[in-house]
Amino acid sequence: MMRPTDRPDGHRGRFTGGFTDERTAEILPGLDLHRFRSSGRPAAEDPRGARMIAAVERNFYEAVPTGAALDQVLDLYGQDQRTYVGVYEAGTEPETTEPVGTFASFSKHLQTGAGREIEGFLISDVTVRSTHRRRGILRAMMRAELDRAAAAGIPVAALSASEATIYRRFGFGVATTRRTVEVDTGGEVALAGPVSGSMRMIQPKDLRDLGPALYDRAHRQSPGAVGRTAAYSVIETDTWMSKNDGKGTGVLAAVHHDDGGTPRGYVTYTFNGWDQKVPSVKVGVLVASTAASFRAIWDYLVHLDLIRKVEWGFASDDRLLENLLVDPRRVTTTGYADQLWLRILDVAACLTGRPYHRDGELVLEVTDSLGYAAGTWRLTVEGGTAGVVRLGDAETELETVTADLSLDIAELSSVYLGGVSAEVLRQAGRITEHRPGAAAELTALLAQDRPVFCMTGF
Numbered sequence: 001m002m003r004p005t006d007r008p009d010g011h012r013g014r015f016t017g018g019f020t021d022e023r024t025a026e027i028l029p030g031l032d033l034h035r036f037r038s039s040g041r042p043a044a045e046d047p048r049g050a051r052m053i054a055a056v057e058r059n060f061y062e063a064v065p066t067g068a069a070l071d072q073v074l075d076l077y078g079q080d081q082r083t084y085v086g087v088y089e090a091g092t093e094p095e096t097t098e099p100v101g102t103f104a105s106f107s108k109h110l111q112t113g114a115g116r117e118i119e120g121f122l123i124s125d126v127t128v129r130s131t132h133r134r135r136g137i138l139r140a141m142m143r144a145e146l147d148r149a150a151a152a153g154i155p156v157a158a159l160s161a162s163e164a165t166i167y168r169r170f171g172f173g174v175a176t177t178r179r180t181v182e183v184d185t186g187g188e189v190a191l192a193g194p195v196s197g198s199m200r201m202i203q204p205k206d207l208r209d210l211g212p213a214l215y216d217r218a219h220r221q222s223p224g225a226v227g228r229t230a231a232y233s234v235i236e237t238d239t240w241m242s243k244n245d246g247k248g249t250g251v252l253a254a255v256h257h258d259d260g261g262t263p264r265g266y267v268t269y270t271f272n273g274w275d276q277k278v279p280s281v282k283v284g285v286l287v288a289s290t291a292a293s294f295r296a297i298w299d300y301l302v303h304l305d306l307i308r309k310v311e312w313g314f315a316s317d318d319r320l321l322e323n324l325l326v327d328p329r330r331v332t333t334t335g336y337a338d339q340l341w342l343r344i345l346d347v348a349a350c351l352t353g354r355p356y357h358r359d360g361e362l363v364l365e366v367t368d369s370l371g372y373a374a375g376t377w378r379l380t381v382e383g384g385t386a387g388v389v390r391l392g393d394a395e396t397e398l399e400t401v402t403a404d405l406s407l408d409i410a411e412l413s414s415v416y417l418g419g420v421s422a423e424v425l426r427q428a429g430r431i432t433e434h435r436p437g438a439a440a441e442l443t444a445l446l447a448q449d450r451p452v453f454c455m456t457g458f
């Protein structure tokens with residue numbers, strides 16, 4: 001089986017290779033930090049991993065999985081090669097005690113546009129026990145792990161946030177957003193563009209191999225997309241052990257084939273039940289590797305018999321869905337959320353690791369309270385290739401250059417992929433312009449040829 005973490009080129013990331021267990025005594029008074037890799041083994045053989053998962057669930061106010069459900073989570077996290085940090089009361093052992101602080105990280109690719117990608121340090125499961133909050137445990141874990149990622153040469157960290165006010169202080173900025181939408185599918189619904197190929201219903205378990213292959217193709221075309229976690233292998237195949245013992249929860253699935261019979265996309269969805277006032281379905285995973293496939297999948301969804309509403313939690317902000325329909329008012333946005341938060345650790349590696357569609361030159365004065373990216377950077381783009389120098393470094397001129405823009409690393413991380421406008425952040429007072437028009441120039445320089453969107457959660 002091809003797992004979401006496997007890549008055709010065999011790349012698993014520099015970072016995950018050289019890991020060893022370690023213990024850093026006294027990260028804070030009376031608190032020890034332990035770091036260890038997910039083993040992928042069942043709870044009976046990995047009490048440390050099991051207690052880590054229990055702590056994460058409890059801190060998110062969720063029920064703790066047990067038995068086969070817990071073993072499945074441990075297996076999935078092992079596939080992701082997650083590294084866990086646990087903060088423990090001094091003198092207690094991870095094998096027998098739950099941590100009071102948790103922090104997971106793993107390596108996945110981040111698409112930077114035009115099929116280019118850089119390694120990302122993906123962060124998840126950040127929690128602190130209710131009784132230990134606001135004592136600096138998150139700050140200590142974040143600092144320790146960003147230090148480690150930066151030392152390993154990973155250019156960017158990424159996360160999705162439970163609350164929007166936590167992570168900017170650590171240099172993270174919102175790079176992509178998503179919407180929750182409801183599509184009114186009652187009566188005659190017409191699409192604006194052509195629909196081709198055919199849809200076939202399949203068993204969700206048949207997505208085991210097809211899902212990752214199609215996702216891999218789709219995500220390479222989408223700046224902002226990241227490699228999926230192994231959890232998707234049970235989400236889309238409806239085989240979560242924690243739900244109905246893995247026997248399925250009624251997820252339906254359909255695949256789009258193009259006119260030549262090649263699969264190009266798929267959708268999973270769930271019926272919300274006949275007790276609803278308006279019969280509706282909720283889309284789970286929707287992956288389209290071509291624009292034609294996206295149209296065909298939505299043609300299928302809006303024409304489901306008896307269904308008068310389709311809900312979807314992962315619509316992009318570019319109004320693609322509205323433009324797909326002859327009547328764009330059928331789409332109602334019911335929620336709006338920041339999705340991918342980025343934190344640039346290595347300015348030069350990030351800015352040279354993405355495509356450009358025009359030439360230009362800008363000097364950026366970057367502040368960074370954690371120090372990784374601070375400095376005055378000259379970005380020069382010629383023929384689609386960027387050169388980046390930190391002014392004042394030994395080999396560059398110690399000149400008195402006036403920066404075109406001053407901004408914090410959180411803002412540079414926000415605008416980096418081109419999904420957020422530097423000019424808008426200037427207007428919001430988050431970026432200071434020293435040369436009129438420089439923010440608009442940066443916006444144009446960073447613009448992509450495709451919408452910037454992260455189509456997964458992690």
Ligand SMILES: CC(=O)SCCNC(=O)CCNC(=O)[C@H](O)C(C)(C)COP(=O)(O)OP(=O)(O)OC[C@H]1O[C@@H](n2cnc3c(N)ncnc32)[C@H](O)[C@@H]1OP(=O)(O)O
Nearest residue numbers: 124125126127128133134135136137138139159161162165
């Ligand atoms: C990527 C993810 O996993 S997102 C999930 C985050 N986890 C959760 O939401 C679960 C519930 N909440 C928690 O477990 C904890 O409250 C955490 C993890 C959010 C914060 O942990 P703590 O140890 O309390 O944070 P810590 O004391 O280190 O605070 C660090 C800074 O963040 C600020 N901060 C902490 N929590 C929040 C919050 N919820 N909202 C805004 N600011 C916050 C603190 O004020 C402090 O600011 P300062 O250092 O600039 O003065």
